[in-house]
Amino acid sequence: MTAIPGRTFKKVKELSPAEWIAPGSPLCAGCGGLEGLRIAEKVLGENVIYVNAAGCLTLLSVFPFSPLRGSWLYTTMSAPAAASQGIRDALDVRMGKHGLPKSEDLQVVVVAGDGSTCDIGLSANSAAIHRGLDFIYFCYDNGGYGNTGFQWSPSSPYGSSTQTTPSVAAHPAGSEMKPKDLFEIWRAHDPVYLATVSPREPIDLSNKFAKAKALKGPRLFICMAACPTGWGFDPKDTNVVARLAVETGIFPLKEYAEGKVVHTKMPRKRLPVEKFLETQKRFRHLFAPERRDDIIAEIQKDVDSYWRLYE
Amino acid sequence: MGVNGQRTILLTGNKAAAWGARLADVDYVPAFPITPQTEIVETLAKWFASGAMQGKFTNMDSEHSMFAAAAAAAASGARVFTATSSQGLLYGLEVLYTVTGWRVPFVFANVSRALATPITLEPDHNDVLSARDCGLVQLHAETCQEIMDFILLGYRIAEDRRVCLPVLVNLDGFYLSFTREPVVIPGEAEIRRFLPAFKPVQPVFQASRPQARASAIFGGGNYTYFRLQQHMAALAAERVFAEAAGEFGERFGRHYRAVEPYRLDDAEYVFVMSNSFSTKGKAAVNRLRDMGTKAGLLKLSLFRPFPAKAVADALRGRPKVAVIDQNIAPGVGGIVFPEILAALYDREDRPRRMLSVIGGLGGRDIRDGDFMTIVERLDRPDFTGPLTLFGESDKEQFQALQRIAGRREEALVP
Numbered sequence: 001m002t003a004i005p006g007r008t009f010k011k012v013k014e015l016s017p018a019e020w021i022a023p024g025s026p027l028c029a030g031c032g033g034l035e036g037l038r039i040a041e042k043v044l045g046e047n048v049i050y051v052n053a054a055g056c057l058t059l060l061s062v063f064p065f066s067p068l069r070g071s072w073l074y075t076t077m078s079a080p081a082a083a084s085q086g087i088r089d090a091l092d093v094r095m096g097k098h099g100l101p102k103s104e105d106l107q108v109v110v111v112a113g114d115g116s117t118c119d120i121g122l123s124a125n126s127a128a129i130h131r132g133l134d135f136i137y138f139c140y141d142n143g144g145y146g147n148t149g150f151q152w153s154p155s156s157p158y159g160s161s162t163q164t165t166p167s168v169a170a171h172p173a174g175s176e177m178k179p180k181d182l183f184e185i186w187r188a189h190d191p192v193y194l195a196t197v198s199p200r201e202p203i204d205l206s207n208k209f210a211k212a213k214a215l216k217g218p219r220l221f222i223c224m225a226a227c228p229t230g231w232g233f234d235p236k237d238t239n240v241v242a243r244l245a246v247e248t249g250i251f252p253l254k255e256y257a258e259g260k261v262v263h264t265k266m267p268r269k270r271l272p273v274e275k276f277l278e279t280q281k282r283f284r285h286l287f288a289p290e291r292r293d294d295i296i297a298e299i300q301k302d303v304d305s306y307w308r309l310y311e
Numbered sequence: 312m313g314v315n316g317q318r319t320i321l322l323t324g325n326k327a328a329a330w331g332a333r334l335a336d337v338d339y340v341p342a343f344p345i346t347p348q349t350e351i352v353e354t355l356a357k358w359f360a361s362g363a364m365q366g367k368f369t370n371m372d373s374e375h376s377m378f379a380a381a382a383a384a385a386a387s388g389a390r391v392f393t394a395t396s397s398q399g400l401l402y403g404l405e406v407l408y409t410v411t412g413w414r415v416p417f418v419f420a421n422v423s424r425a426l427a428t429p430i431t432l433e434p435d436h437n438d439v440l441s442a443r444d445c446g447l448v449q450l451h452a453e454t455c456q457e458i459m460d461f462i463l464l465g466y467r468i469a470e471d472r473r474v475c476l477p478v479l480v481n482l483d484g485f486y487l488s489f490t491r492e493p494v495v496i497p498g499e500a501e502i503r504r505f506l507p508a509f510k511p512v513q514p515v516f517q518a519s520r521p522q523a524r525a526s527a528i529f530g531g532g533n534y535t536y537f538r539l540q541q542h543m544a545a546l547a548a549e550r551v552f553a554e555a556a557g558e559f560g561e562r563f564g565r566h567y568r569a570v571e572p573y574r575l576d577d578a579e580y581v582f583v584m585s586n587s588f589s590t591k592g593k594a595a596v597n598r599l600r601d602m603g604t605k606a607g608l609l610k611l612s613l614f615r616p617f618p619a620k621a622v623a624d625a626l627r628g629r630p631k632v633a634v635i636d637q638n639i640a641p642g643v644g645g646i647v648f649p650e651i652l653a654a655l656y657d658r659e660d661r662p663r664r665m666l667s668v669i670g671g672l673g674g675r676d677i678r679d680g681d682f683m684t685i686v687e688r689l690d691r692p693d694f695t696g697p698l699t700l701f702g703e704s705d706k707e708q709f710q711a712l713q714r715i716a717g718r719r720e721e722a723l724v725p
Contacts, residue, residue, distance in 0.1 A: 046518070047518040049516055051383070058527055059527060061523045061526040061527065062526060062527045062528065062529065063526040063527065063528045063533070064526075065526075066523035066526065068521075068523065069521065070521055071516055071520075071521045071522050071523065071524070072522075072523035072524065072526065073383065073386065073413075073516070073523075073524045073525055074524070074525040074526060074527065075379055075383070075409070075525070076375075076379065076405055076406060076409050078375065079375060079376060079379035079406060081376075082371065082372070082375070082376030082377070082379040082380050082383075083379040083380060083382070083383035084383070085341070085369060085371070085376070085380045085383075086339075086341060086379065086380035086381060086382065086383030086384035086385075086386075086387065086391075087383045087384065087386070087387045087516055089339055089341070089367045089369055089380070089384055089389070090338070090339060090383070090384035090385075090386075090387035090388060090389035090391075090516075091387055091516075091517070092367065093338045093339055093366045093367050093384075093389050094338075094387070094388055094389060094517075097338060097365050097366055098338075098508075100388075100517065103518060103519075104517040104518045104519055105517075105518060106516060106517065106518055123372060123373070124372055124373065124375070124376045124379075126372075127371070127372030127373075127376065128372075131369070131370075
């Protein structure tokens with residue numbers, strides 16, 4: 001088994017200046033998902049095929065344009081992992097049976113949102129991970145069905161308002177369910193590597209992709225994708241919102257490998273969750289017309305009980 | 312062992328399908344089980360495991376995933392085969408619509424089985440006809456030999472520069488899937504001359520050839536361009552089938568056409584049929600002829616693209632034609648009947664009398680008596696149809712079940 005490399009990068013200036021995703025795609029300004037993928041790609045480099053599920057990032061390639069230096073295949077909303085199986089198997093068979101040079105091999109990378117990943121694609125993803133498919137899964141998680149105008153997804157946070165979970169008198173919290181814990185669902189599959197990443201923490205993100213690149217098997221990423229359009233904040237503040245998600249402890253940065261979960265970035269002193277909540281329109285109903293201390297306290301309680309296990 | 316390594320063995324339809332894939336030297340089979348198809352993928356799994364076939368067999372998690380893996384592998388340069396049936400075909404239908412647009416060649420078998428509800432096992436063609444509009448080429452087999460031959464022909468069509476589309480080979484569950492017939496297996500060398508190794512004409516995924524495939528498109532006009540490309544490719548498949556079938560006939564002595572006429576030349580009564588029940592139809596034609604009735608049959612082998620001209624030419628001057636649909640579109644009737652009518656509409660020499668017949672649902676047999684009834688109804692211009700093959704014995708059998716279920720109402724049937 002390949003050894004997992006330690007820290008490859010220590011400073012931002014050590015990251016590659018090469019860009020593998022050109023600017024000028026039709027994605028929203030300030031898209032945290034695209035930023036995460038852009039930094040990840042600096043580590044993955046050449047010879048990548050992106051296998052896409054229906055979602056925001058489907059707009060990366062609109063005929064006749066592609067901002068990618070690698071290959072791209074749009075599939076369906078639930079089949080990118082299954083299609084990745086076909087690509088991986090075909091390349092393996094061609095290299096084994098038909099003498100395709102190893103230099104023609106590709107790193108297969110699924111690019112899918114949290115809706116596709118947690119809902120419609122969950123079964124096919126589970127199967128691909130269970131089969132031990134040699135691929136990278138990049139889930140850009142903005143906590144909602146973003147491309148369709150931001151409806152509720154299983155990743156939508158408790159207390160957030162979406163187009164299909166509006167805050168009304170009978171349901172003041174908006175989204176009343178606690179999000180599906182994708183990290184734990186995936187961890188139960190015992191993948192070779194699993195991590196959460198934030199584009200606001202590029203060194204942490206890059207080191208995790210460097211580890212993944214050195215391994216074979218299912219390597220799974222949940223990327224915090226701050227979403228100006230769906231969350232309701234100015235695109236220039238993506239980095240601020242993304243930073244607050246980490247500093248309030250709402251989005252833990254962690255990894256799983258060789259049977260252990262390790263938090264790669266412990267917030268030294270966690271900020272109160274409302275510092276994150278107050279930056280976004282989807283949580284405005286927690287502050288106006290009247291402050292909902294009960295809902296804010298519930299969100300804080302969940303974050304506190306999570307960290308109590310590790311602090 | 313015969314000439315050039317050719318031999319004849321007894322094979323079920325499912326085994327014949329597996330042999331088709333083996334003779335095609337398929338690289339990759341993503342699979343998911345469903346009755347009555349499962350024997351196909353079981354056979355292939357064993358052959359890959361034993362080394363009789365080289366490549367990879369992968370157990371998938373659904374037909375949706377299976378077709379996605381199949382098409383993505385074809386887009387990555389592998390020769391791919393898979394198989395499904397019934398609900399499985401429907402479950403994969405979203406992917407089939409998607410991947411015909413990828414313009415990737417692969418072949419799969421559909422073992423026809425009637426659809427739920429109620430859930431059942433025996434065949435009719437509602438499953439395969441549900442995939443009629445998604446851009447697949449469809450070949451419908453009457454015999455175990457045809458299954459194997461159509462798979463080999465299927466790769467020639469799918470991989471042709473003018474087509475680049477997936478090909479579905481249909482066989483009826485039970486009647487063919489589990490029926491043994493003698494099948495001639497051609498020698499390896501002769502097969503390779505007919506079907507050489509896969510040389511993709513479209514770019515395939517590999518490091519030296521980055522490409523974006525299946526990108527989004529906006530604007531109805533731009534979308535139309537791609538859809539018309541697919542349409543032209545599907546239409547071209549009829550000519551490519553004819554060319555490949557011509558060469559196949561020369562090499563192997565078995566001749567296939569898009570439509571197969573049986574004792575049609577002087578026929579006054581024609582049954583239009585497809586798949587395994589065509590054999591029953593042909594037997595009925597023989598018996599009717601023995602009784603002095605000039606009957607004939609037209610079998611549809613190539614169902615997509617629809618060979619409208621070949622159908623109209625074959626039915627030219629035939630006075631009375633019954634189209635036997637082994638399917639039902641509730642609220643409409645038979646699915647194939649209107650397609651035959653459309654093919655004939657602007658022909659001066661079209662049949663004067665056309666009758667829609669719905670029968671063989673869920674594997675319900677079509678017996679000699681049913682063919683006699685069809686002839687009798689063709690002679691009654693006041694009978695507008697459709698004729699539904701559900702007779703007194705079917706009714707009695709069902710009423711027996713109703714009595715067990717504790718109900719006494721009369722069965723309501725058309």
